[in-house]
Each structure stands twice: as structure tokens, then as C-alpha cells.
Amino acid sequence: MALRSMTMIEALNDALALELERDERVVLLGQDIGLNGGVFRVTDQLQRRFGERRVFDTPLAESAIIGTSVGMAVYGLRPIAEIQFAGFLFLCMSQLVTQAARMRFRSGGAFSCPLVVRSPYGGGVRTPELHSDSLEGVFLQTPGLKVVIPSNPYDAKGLLAAAVADPDPVLFLENIKLYRSFRQETPEEYYTVPLGKAKTVQAGEDVSVFSYGAMVPVALEAAQQAQQELGISVEVIDLRTVWPLDEEAIVSSVEKTGRAVVVHEAPRAGGIGAEVTALINEHCLYSLLKPVARVTGYDTPYPVPGVEDYYLPTPAKVLAALRQVMEP
Amino acid sequence: MALRSMTMIEALNDALALELERDERVVLLGQDIGLNGGVFRVTDQLQRRFGERRVFDTPLAESAIIGTSVGMAVYGLRPIAEIQFAGFLFLCMSQLVTQAARMRFRSGGAFSCPLVVRSPYGGGVRTPELHSDSLEGVFLQTPGLKVVIPSNPYDAKGLLAAAVADPDPVLFLENIKLYRSFRQETPEEYYTVPLGKAKTVQAGEDVSVFSYGAMVPVALEAAQQAQQELGISVEVIDLRTVWPLDEEAIVSSVEKTGRAVVVHEAPRAGGIGAEVTALINEHCLYSLLKPVARVTGYDTPYPVPGVEDYYLPTPAKVLAALRQVMEP
Amino acid sequence: MAIHQIDPGLVPFQILDPEGNLVGEMPALSPERLLYFYRMMRLARAFSDRIIAMQRQGRATTFGSLTGQEAATVGLAAPLQPQDWLATSYREIASLIVKGVPLSTLVYSFRGYTPPNWPAETRCLPYQIVIGTQIPHAVGLAMAAKIVGDPVVAVGVCGDGATSEGDFNEALNFAGVFRAPAVIIVQNNGWAISVPRHRQSAAPTLAARGIGFGVPAALVDGNDILAVYETVRQAVERARAGDGPTLIELLTYRLGSHTTADDASRYRDPVEVEAWRARDPIARLQKFLRRRDLLSEEQDEEIGAAVQAEIDAAVREAEAMPPMAPDSFFAYVSATLPPRLQEQRAELLRFVSPSPSQPQPGERR
Amino acid sequence: MAIHQIDPGLVPFQILDPEGNLVGEMPALSPERLLYFYRMMRLARAFSDRIIAMQRQGRATTFGSLTGQEAATVGLAAPLQPQDWLATSYREIASLIVKGVPLSTLVYSFRGYTPPNWPAETRCLPYQIVIGTQIPHAVGLAMAAKIVGDPVVAVGVCGDGATSEGDFNEALNFAGVFRAPAVIIVQNNGWAISVPRHRQSAAPTLAARGIGFGVPAALVDGNDILAVYETVRQAVERARAGDGPTLIELLTYRLGSHTTADDASRYRDPVEVEAWRARDPIARLQKFLRRRDLLSEEQDEEIGAAVQAEIDAAVREAEAMPPMAPDSFFAYVSATLPPRLQEQRAELLRFVSPSPSQPQPGERR
């Protein structure tokens, strides 16, 4: 495969272009995704290349974006809808949760809804209110909807392709901080990274760290410090699909290490960390040497830019949690 | 106090009438709550008694019901808004989560939003789609919003009074099956039951069962069977406020019993059971003899009436979980 | 007919007056077609009555009466082609029947089950419970047809109450902006449960909503099936010809209670109901057909009997269909069941006796 | 002025033409008041320019330019009484200033902090980021005033893009149904980020939206401060007198990019921008005042200098205000902090050095 150094933005743009090329049924819609190429340029040049018929701006109405996408998906298209920031998913919850995610269920399999909803999320980049909120935890109670969060350009491209290929709706959350933070050699060709499969980013023996999105580099940095300062070997697992979780990967890692830390930006209560902890409790209690530590956003609204750095998990916070779970 | 035998409907109606009497600032709004008295008659006669100015029907628009209530609350009123069925909360998530729950936060304390949102929920009564869904799990990631679910007429009346007295927004979820399923001697006077406090419904030594709403009687029935069939003493705790959780009650019970079961109707993933399990893991791991068992709705959409009984937790399912956690 | 104008005005379009007199231009409809309309209206009413009776006997779940809205719901579906899409609420069951959904499938659904054989080829979405939510779906279907270049129209139908929902308005706006081949129909039956139309919106008509979204609109006597048919036909043709969406308000009336769980006498003046009973849509077409000698008394009785027989057969068929399996709700969560759900299904099956007793759908609300 | 009619028509109401000629009836405004308008417009533009400059220097976060919309935003706030409420988006900062929010409070907020002293007594809600969301709040405030019987009006302001949101339409409907003493103002600045007005709605005007909700509407030249002032004044009076809500569309133009994170040259024709620059609202009032000898060149310069001095002082004050404490975001989650959050705050404080280095608000988007 021909490799090219890409940012996550470029990898996503590339993935979308390939989808538009491969499959006439693929259409892109959302606010400012056309001429403007999206407020982050994920859809840059796509309207120029593929025309207004297939890449188009919508009026400013999140619920109608998802609601009409449901209709388009049922018709047989493969809509990829952008919600400009994940915080605005609250405006289309009914269409997403009660309609898109239940189309197959409600119709007894007569109809399906192969819809991908892309949305930027995540903190640390000084955005206004509700532009940084992490919403994945809210969708744990939404059967029928998969939730995918890539942590690097390679995965981003392959997971997006897999999301489009999936016969059911997928919420694809893109971390804003990761958009341009680093480049990675990424194949120019089409490929998929399977949904529902976690990835061991760094194998280790003493403790398992589960994270996703922008928290993967944070976890890795903490793991390195832990190696140096505490002499421990940390296994870092990128969940990649946060719903449904790769339970096998979680369980087998904790059975090996006996200790676990979960790291995410979203609030703690009822977040991915709660479910991962509950799963570990259910399946690995007798291997578990220490309580699972949750290093997460606090149970407050996402703060304003001036103090957001205090809210987010940092390598120091993860290191402290590693120290804690490593106590004898 | 003068006692009267009341169903939960009557207790709630009584609580609302007392609020309207006590405080001129209290207003009730929602769909069909006026002349019709609400589709379940919770607001029966209240418009007649207190007038259309204070008890009024709205157009069919959930987001505007909550959005205008936010404005009314900021103005200084004490709106009590009804969303006709909790499944339709998905239509007003933005106003509830990003506005009502964050008014104090966003304004740095300049404004607050003392709003109560009442909504019926819960299964087993053969309602159409989305009339039975349990949504409390979705609101775990909503800092600033309290979530209250009573299991009996006495608590219903006292908790509703406490919710109205609370200076911040409260989501008050009323289980449909409990509305008329039994009567209880309930004071006619005004009283409050504190938010954030669980109640030990039945003390026990061997295992703790945590539940709320219509699952409290289910848990109690299972507890009795367990007593008879397994000879074990079960502690049954009614969480009553599901957010924020009464962590002290949860932790001290599990520290005593060493075993725990959580029972709720909502889906398992990321539900109250996940958070309770995570808390137990965090605080009681060394006292915990067996994995916490979650007896919950499955991770599917709420099913149609014809098969809903299979979806819901039953005493038999809870008993099996008790058996499992009691294994040596 | 005022579709091409932006302001629908205040006078509803009518072809038959309440006495069955022709007061407008007769559409090109054969006697057979007129009798078919009549037959479907009779079927709609009888079907509604039957399900309500079954509900009282504990054989069906909550059901919303169709009575009084037969001209609107039959008339709006009649002009549609097989390739056209239809997205409705629970109140347009007659439209689904006309579009080809088998009675037995519907009966099975009112028993509280998901039909295993929802006829996707009829291009009817399952009727919607969340008010207003189907209108964006209809507009999306229409946008898709336009994107693909198919000569396909999508029709979305909802009640007067639904016009207050954000989704209705957002969808109307999308329809206008994208000139979608969509027809958005409001069945204004005067009430949204207990809330009368005039408390739903301060606008003089709901058709006027089109103006502010740039969508041509029509106001129609919804109890006059000829007016309904002709207006929807024109709107569908307009859409198919690439001339964009139309909003249609059908003025009709819900003669029954909102659903089997509702008691309209709590909030509704019987005088109003009686006034509308005098405008019965079935009687109106009947008078017209009688006067034109297109329907003898004998034929009329035959139709009544045939309709009952058809319903009998459908109920028998639906009641002979096996209940859904206890674990059936795992089947269509997603195309493939993740391991976690496989485990949960196994968990459930440990509690299900080998031959499950059939659940009783007798509803409480 | 066409407020009392239901159809606002297509011709915007104007008092001053782009050349500053009086083409309508002069409202009763003293020379001092006219100069105050002018001064506030100059202040608005200078303030906007200053925050944008600060953003470029890493001293402020994302900011949306106010330039070109000074007549609309100053004019709409000018007729309000202290007891009236105002709910705006980020684009109406000048309205907040006119209503009494101190400049330093606003500067502090654009540094990326929550002002510790948001002036509740001004009855301005914090500016809204979620598009359209403040309109139901304004209508709710108005409904409350009516319920209580206070002679208080609530004004909700949003952009043209916001009219596509469900919340805008639901709120407009509530305003109509409850005859709320509300004024709903759409600042139609031609663009919603990169989406032009004609792709936002197929309606000829956004004011026409009122018709379908039974809310009287007015279409106004939003770059003519006299027309804006006079229309809003009448609407506020109508509301206060119990005559219900009004919808007002102000036709104006966003001369700058959407925000500091946007580059309008990607999607906008410079010819269009130039055409609107010729309709500059400040120049228009300036010409009028000059022609009437109400503003000398000297005075004009003085105003410019005074405005800069005022902004300088506000920036100094805001930059002297201490940054928010690291754990400050726990403070206003709820009236009392639950034990769990107390623990989480303690958890955080273990990672915060005693004298925290001030975070850099230099934004990326």
C-alpha cells in the first residue's frame, strides 16, 4: 500500500473522498460542509470534486439533519451527516436515539438505517461552551447505535470506512485536539479497521489502562513515566469502539495484570469508565488486586476555556492513579 | 399528622395542590394537564381549583415546554413542567441538559433554574412505543440536574415537595405501574423527604439489593423468597434519588454484607447499575465477596407490549442473582 | 385549488358539500374508483371499530380511533403510486391500508407485536408514535429521490398538534430549501388529545405555516374525499414534475376519543361533536353516489358485509399468527448481535419456560 | 410601520436611507439621545475590533465580529426599560452593553472566564452559544411576566440561521398562543457562517414566518438605527400594553468573518461585501447627524477617543481581575455541592500547584 503522512483531518478527508468515489449512494450533509469544507476542513474540496448533489450544506437544524438522513438511509442512500460539534447532538437526540437507532427494530427488520453521524468533540483547545463536551457516555443507553472514537489518523480512516460499511447507524466522534496534533503514515488506498475491536497500543504486565481518543496519548505518556519512575510495565489499550465495548480485550488484559485504570474526558458518573469498571467487576473480580481507578472529567459541566486544563485528565493524574492501583 | 390512604397518583396530586396553595410562584404546565387533568390524572382538578393562569396546557412541543420553563424559573417562578412520557425527554434534551441544568453554572451563580420536570416512565403496562422507556441512566452525565424516582405514595409526595423546594432543576420520574398499584397511609399535610438520601426498606445481613421505582417491590418479593428458599437475610435499599447517589448508604451496606445486586428497568450498559457497581468497586472492593450482579433491562430498545414482560426484571430473575452472589 | 399560490387563504377547498352536492369541478374518477373510495372508507371505520372492540376484550393494545377521518386518510393515499413513500402517524391507518399494508399485519401489530412481515415494498414506514417525527423522514425520503433522480414522491402526514413540534417546522424548512418532492399533510382533526386547535397555534390556519417557509400550501375540506384526493393528486404531480413541496391542511374531526385510553367527554363539548357528526365524510360520499345512481341500497349493504368479512378474515389470520418469541426483541437491534447481547439473550432464556404462556396484551393506558 | 398587520410584506421599513437622508417620519428622539446612539455604535465597533486584536495576541478566545450590525444591536436594546429582559446570542454584545452589562465583565468573559459578577440586575441572560436556544427563554420570561402581572417585556434575539432551528419555531408558536409580551428579533446578517440566507429558508422574508404562527411581524432595514429603534419601541409598547408578541426581522450584514476562527473569503464574494460596506450603519447615522449639525468633526473625533479610552480602561480592569481559580468550575454546579463533588474537587486540588500558572486562552478554534 502507498503510504502518505497524514493528519487525522487529512485521513478523514481521504476516507470520505474514497467513499464518495467507491459508492454512488454515499452523500455528505451538514452545516458548512460544502464550499467552506467544514469548520475544521474535514470535508475540504469534497463539494468541488463530487458536486452539490452529493455534498451539501443544510439549514441550521440538527434534528432535521438526522431526521432527513434517516429518510435518506431508508431510501437506500448512505448518508454521512456532520453535526458541527458533538454538544449539539443534544438537539437531535430523539431522531438519533428513538429513530435512527431503532429503525431496524421498529420495523421488524423491514428497514434499516445505515447512517454515519460524524461529530467533533473534546477539550483542551479553548473552544466556546458546548464545543468541547464529550457525549459518548450519554449513548451507552442507546441500543442499536455504535459509537466509535479514533485516536490516530490510521484508525480514523479505517474506522470511518468500516462505519460507512456497517449496515446500522454509527456515531463517529472525532477529537478536535487530535485533528492536527500529529501526522502518521497512512495508506492511500481504501481499508477498514473493524468496529468493536480494541487495540493494544502498548503491551504490559502490571496494570491495564483503557482509554480512547485524545486520552490515548495522555495514557501513553503516563505509562512511560510509570515505567521510568515506578519501574512498572503498563498495558495501554485503545478501546476505539466505545459501544459495544470489546469485552474480551478488557477482560483478558485485566486477568493478566490484575489492575486497571480507565481514562476519559467525559464526566465520571455513568461514563464509559463506569461500564468498564462494572464489566471488570463482573468478569475479573477474583483477579482484581485493587479497585479500578477512573481518571476522568469531573461530574461538572465542561468548564470555560480559562480553566479547562484543570478539568481534563493529564499524564500526572493518570500517573497518580497508576501509583494508587500499584500500591501493594 | 392526619393520614389518608392514597395511591401514588393521589399523593402526587395532593403534593401539587399543596405547592400551588403554599406558593404563588408555583405554576404547572404541560400537555393535557389542564381540563383533562393529565393523561394519568396526576393534575386532576388543579386547573379548576387554581385557574388557567397557574395550571395550563401548552402546545405539543417538549423543547419549548422546558425552554420556556427555564425562562419562567429565571424570572422567579417555580415551574413544574410535565413531559407526558419520559421517552419524549429526548425531544428536549438540549434545553434540559445544556440550559436548565447549567443556568447556575453558565451565569456564575447570577441566575438559577428552580424547575421540576415531572415525567411518567416504566414498563409492564402495555403502552405504545417509547411510553415505557426508563431514561434515568441517560442523565448520569448531566451535572446540575438531580434525578428522583419514588417507589411509594409517601415518598412520592415528600420527594416532590423537596424537589420543588430545591433551588436547582430536578427531574422527577414517576413509575406508571406504581401509579395505582397500591395505596399507602400518607399525611395530608405538607412534608418533605430529603433528596439524595436512600432508604433501607428492609434491613438484612447477607446481601444488599439496590433498586428504585417499580423495582423496589420486585426486589422485596425476591428478598422474601430468598429468605424462605435460601434462608438468607437480604437488605433492600430504595435509592430514591438516583443522581446524585447516596454513596454512603451504598458503601456502608455493602461493607456489612459483602455482596450486592442492583435492579433496574433501564438498559444495563452505563445505567445506574454500572455506576453503583463502579462505586462499590471503588469503595468496597476488599469487602466484596462476589461480583456485583446487575438485574436490569437488556441492552435492546424497550420491546413492544406483547413481549415486554420478558424484558423486565422479575422476582425470579432477582432471586437467581441472589443465588449467584450467595454462592460460596 | 390554490396550491400554486403562497397564501392558502381561509376558505377550504371543497368539491362536495356536506350534503353530497357537487360544488366544484368533478375530478376525472371512474365510477369504480369512486366506489373503491367509498368501500375503503367503510373499511376504515369498521376496522377502527373492530380494534376498539378487541381492545375492550383484552385482545388488542391502545388504539386511536379513525372515525370521522376516513375521507382525509383514504383520500390522501389514493393518488399515490406504488413507488411513492408514505410516512404517517398512528392516525392514518386507513392510508396504510390503501397503500397496501395487509389488514392482518396491522391487526397483529395492534395485538402488541412487531409484525414479522412488514411490507417494505409498499413503501410505508411503520406508523409513528413520537409526534411530528415522521415528517423529517418523509422529507429525507424525498430528498433522496431527488438526489438519485427517481420520479418518486414522499408524503408525510401528521396531526394538528404535530405542527407545534420543532421537527415539523425544521422539516418543512428543509422541504422548501431543497425543493424536495415531498407532500406534507396535516390532518387537522381539531384536537391534540384534550388541546383544541386554537390553543395549538395562534395562526388563522395551519396551512399558513407554508408561507414562512416558502412552501406553497392548500387548505382543504378534509371530510370531502374528492377535494382531498384532487388536492393531493395535484401536489404529488407538482412534486413529481420537479416543482417542489406542498403543505396541505385537511380540516377534519376526530369523532371518537383520542385513544382507547382517553375519555373525550372530560374536555369536549358534545355540541361540537354533534355538529361534526353532521359532516360525516362517509355519509357525504354516500349521498353523492346515491344521487348519481352509482350506489344502490343493496350494493351498500353488500359493501358493509364484505368489509366485515374482510376484517373477520384478517383478525382470524392475525390471531392465528404465533406470538412473538420471548427473545424476539433481540432479533433486530442490529444486523448482527454483539457478543454481549448474545449473552443477555441466553440469560433471558434461562427464565423462559419451554412453551411460554402467551402474554396478555390487555393494556392499562 | 406594519406591526399590526399579519403580513410584513417585502419592503423593509426605513427612516434613514443609506445616504443618511430622512425618508420616513422622525421618531421623537432628542439630540442627546441620537448622539448616544452614535456613540454606542462607535463603541460597539471599536470593542469588537479590540477583542479581535486581543484574540490575535492570544489574550482572548474565539470572538464573533460585530462590525456592520451596530445599528441593529444598539437600536434594538435602546427602547428597553430596566425591568425588561434580554436574551441574546454572542452576536448582540452591543445590545448587552446598551442594556448595562459592563465592558469589563464582557472582556473578562472573552478572556475565557466566567465573570464572577454577571449583572443579574440588568436582566440580560448570558449570551447564548447554542443557536436559537435563547428564544424559548425569552418567551418563558415574557410568559412569567404576564402570569405575575408585571409590566415587563422580554426580548429574544437571534440570527437568520437560528430561524431554522426547531426551538425558534416552537418558541414563536408559544409566544403566539400565550400572547406573551415578547419581542422576537431576527438579526438577518445574510449568513450563518458559510450558509447564505437564501439557503437557510425558501421563504421570501424571515419576517413572513410570523404569519404561520399568528404573530404580527415587521421587516426593517437593520442598518437604519432609527427604523430599528422605532420598530422595536412600538413592539415593546404593544407587548407591554397586553397586545402580544411581535416578530421583527432586521436586514443587516456581517461585514467580518463569522468569528476569529473563520475565514469568510473561502465562501463569500467580495463584491457582496463591498456593496454592504456602502450601507455602513455608522456612516449612515453620521451623515444624518452631520447634515443636521448635531455632530461636528471635532465632536466626532472626541467620541472616537472617548470610546477607545473606555475600552482601554475596561481591558485594563478585566486583565487585572484574577483568573478563575482552578477549582472554580465546581462552584456553581448546584446551590450546594454534593459529597461526591467535594471529593472530586479535593482530588483535583492535589494536582494544582499552590500558585497556579495562569492558563493561556489563546484559542485554536
Ligand SMILES: Cc1ncc(C[n+]2csc(CCOP(=O)(O)OP(=O)(O)O)c2C)c(N)n1
Ligand atoms: C413527542 C410526543 N409528545 C407527546 C406525545 C403524547 N401524545 C400522543 S398523541 C398526542 C396528541 C397528538 O395530537 P395531533 O398531532 O393533533 O394528532 P391526533 O392524535 O389528533 O391525530 C400526544 C400529546 C407523543 N406521542 N409524542
Ligand SMILES: Cc1ncc(C[n+]2csc(CCOP(=O)(O)OP(=O)(O)O)c2C)c(N)n1
Ligand atoms: C445548535 C448549534 N448548532 C451549530 C452551532 C455552530 N454555529 C455557531 S454560529 C453558527 C451560525 C449561526 O448563524 P446565525 O444564526 O445566522 O447567526 P450569526 O452568527 O450570523 O449571527 C453555527 C452553525 C451552534 N453554535 N449551535
Ligand SMILES: [Mg+2]
Ligand atoms: Mg389532532
Ligand SMILES: [Mg+2]
Ligand atoms: Mg446570520
